[in-house]
Amino acid sequence: MRLPLLTQVLVFIGQYPLEILVLPVALAVVGVVTTWWGLQSGPRGRVLWARFVYGLPLAGTLIRSARLAAFADLLGILVDQSIPLPEALGLAAAASSDPLLTEGGYRIANDLRQGLPLGKALEQHGLVPQLVVWMIGFGEKQGALGSALHQVAQLYRRQAEVRANLLRTVLPPLLIVTIAGTLGLLFIFGLMAPMGSLLEGLSGTKIGRR
Numbered sequence: 001m002r003l004p005l006l007t008q009v010l011v012f013i014g015q016y017p018l019e020i021l022v023l024p025v026a027l028a029v030v031g032v033v034t035t036w037w038g039l040q041s042g043p044r045g046r047v048l049w050a051r052f053v054y055g056l057p058l059a060g061t062l063i064r065s066a067r068l069a070a071f072a073d074l075l076g077i078l079v080d081q082s083i084p085l086p087e088a089l090g091l092a093a094a095a096s097s098d099p100l101l102t103e104g105g106y107r108i109a110n111d112l113r114q115g116l117p118l119g120k121a122l123e124q125h126g127l128v129p130q131l132v133v134w135m136i137g138f139g140e141k142q143g144a145l146g147s148a149l150h151q152v153a154q155l156y157r158r159q160a161e162v163r164a165n166l167l168r169t170v171l172p173p174l175l176i177v178t179i180a181g182t183l184g185l186l187f188i189f190g191l192m193a194p195m196g197s198l199l200e201g202l203s204g205t206k207i208g209r210r
Contacts, residue, residue, distance in 0.1 A: 007194050010186065046099035062163035067098040068128065069156035071105075076149030085145075086112040101127060118145070128152075 013020050036049060054060040071092055078088035086109045093105025104127045111121040119137025122128055128136075132152050139148020 006186075006189050007191070043099065043103060047103060050099045058163055058167055062160055062167065064098070065156045065160035065163065067096065067101065069153045069160060071096045071098060071101050071153075072149045072156065073153035076146045076153060079149060080146040085118060086110075089118075 038045065054064045074095060075088055075092040078091060079085065083091070089105055089112060090109045093102045093109070096102050096105065104125050108118070108121045108125060108127070111124070112118060116124075117137065118140055119133050122136060123130075123133045132155075135148050135152055136145070139145045139151075
């Protein structure tokens with residue numbers, strides 16, 4: 001009698017766990033770390049890595065929102081201290097941990113030096129959503145740019161908190177259900193299937209003998 005295919009696969013994995021389970025995971029981790037280290041060596045690479053991270057579900061939005069909140073809050077503080085907007089934007093961009101904001105902030109600072117309003121410059125470069133562009137543009141027209149920037153920071157901070165709470169609430173049960181379901185399927189189809197085949201084979205043998 002031949003074992004079912006899934007059982008044969010499980011037996012084979014049990015015979016070579018290091019080569020099948022540990023080695024691919026280790027190679028994947030080394031590959032990710034090597035790619036990250038290579039991309040961090042230049043500004044273009046940091047931008048590509050940031051775009052990849054921001055594309056991740058839930059976690060990407062959480063990181064992006066936290067960085068935007070810190071950037072907007074810092075820029076609002078500099079504006080409240082009456083620092084000229086181009087210089088304030090350049091300082092906030094240099095201090096930001098977001099490569100997209102760092103790269104785009106320098107370009108927007110140059111546009112501001114040429115007389116372009118901040119809201120219009122943000123809209124042209126597409127660094128932030130349209131709602132944020134509208135809030136900053138409205139605050140700039142009303143002479144309350146600092147307050148508008150602090151409101152934007154608060155908006156992103158709340159968004160980051162919501163994402164963090166969602167991850168803490170959803171991720172652990174999801175992992176438990178996934179692991180339990182996988183182990184249950186492996187147990188049912190990998191261990192019970194040979195027993196069923198054995199009983200079926202024994203029944204056929206007994207019938208043949210009769």
